[in-house]
Amino acid sequence: MVAVMQSDLVRRHRLTVEEYFRMAEVGLLAPEARVELIEGEIFDMAPIGNEHGGFTAWLHRRFLRDLGESISVWDQVTLPLGRFSAPEPDLTILKYRKDEYRGKRPAPEDVLLIVEVSQSSLRHDRNAKLPLYARYDIPEVWILDVQRLQLQLFHTVEAGKYIHTSLTPTPGPLSLRGLPGATVDLTGLFED
Numbered sequence: 001m002v003a004v005m006q007s008d009l010v011r012r013h014r015l016t017v018e019e020y021f022r023m024a025e026v027g028l029l030a031p032e033a034r035v036e037l038i039e040g041e042i043f044d045m046a047p048i049g050n051e052h053g054g055f056t057a058w059l060h061r062r063f064l065r066d067l068g069e070s071i072s073v074w075d076q077v078t079l080p081l082g083r084f085s086a087p088e089p090d091l092t093i094l095k096y097r098k099d100e101y102r103g104k105r106p107a108p109e110d111v112l113l114i115v116e117v118s119q120s121s122l123r124h125d126r127n128a129k130l131p132l133y134a135r136y137d138i139p140e141v142w143i144l145d146v147q148r149l150q151l152q153l154f155h156t157v158e159a160g161k162y163i164h165t166s167l168t169p170t171p172g173p174l175s176l177r178g179l180p181g182a183t184v185d186l187t188g189l190f191e192d
Helices: 017-026 049-071 122-135
Strands: 035-038 041-044 071-075 089-095 111-118 139-145 150-158 162-168 173-175 183-185
Touching: 035 122, 035 183, 049 071, 049 089, 049 139, 049 183, 111 122, 122 139, 122 150
Parallel strands: 111 139
Antiparallel strands: 035 041, 071 089, 089 111, 139 150, 150 162, 173 183
16 A cells, blocks of 8 residues: 655635725725735835935936826836736836826736835845736836845846846936837936
8 A cells, every 4th residue: 555645735815906905995904004915915015214215206206307298107006917916116107198097097008117116125026026027018127226226127028027137336318118219317316
C-alpha cells in the first residue's frame, strides 16, 4: 500500500473590486484608511511623508503647467484594474475628458501615465504594482525613488511586461508615450 500525500485544500478568498468598494461604502474601511486592493488582497499603505507629498505636489504642478488642457491629473485616486485590483497610484495622468471622469471611473485605456512616488514602498511598487500595470497595458509608468533621488521610467508593454526601462538621477524634458509630441520638463525635480 502506497501512502499518498494530499496538498492542503485551504484556499484564499480574493476580494473583488466590487466587494472592496462595498466594504468602503458600508464603513468596513474607514474613509481615511490608506489601503489599496492588489490581486484580491488589501494592502495597507504608509502615511504620506513630507518628501513624498512634496514630490507629488511638484509633479502635479509640472504636469498641469506643461500639458494643461490635454490631460486630467488624479492624485491618489483609486483606479480599478480588472476584477481583483484597485490600486491607488500617487499620480494618474489621464486622457482629458470634459466631465473629468465624474460620471464614470477611468478604464485602463484612459490612462496615459502612472507615477508612483516611493518613499517606503519601492519593493511593493516594483514587484506588485508594476506587473499589474503592464498586464493592463498602461503605456508608461514612472517610479520616483525618494531615498535614492532617481526616476525610473518603464514603457512599451510586450507579453504583459515592460520591455523598456531607464533610470535617471537628473531628469529633464520627457516625452509621454501616450501623448505624441507632448513633453513635461522635470528639470530641477531633485533640487531643493
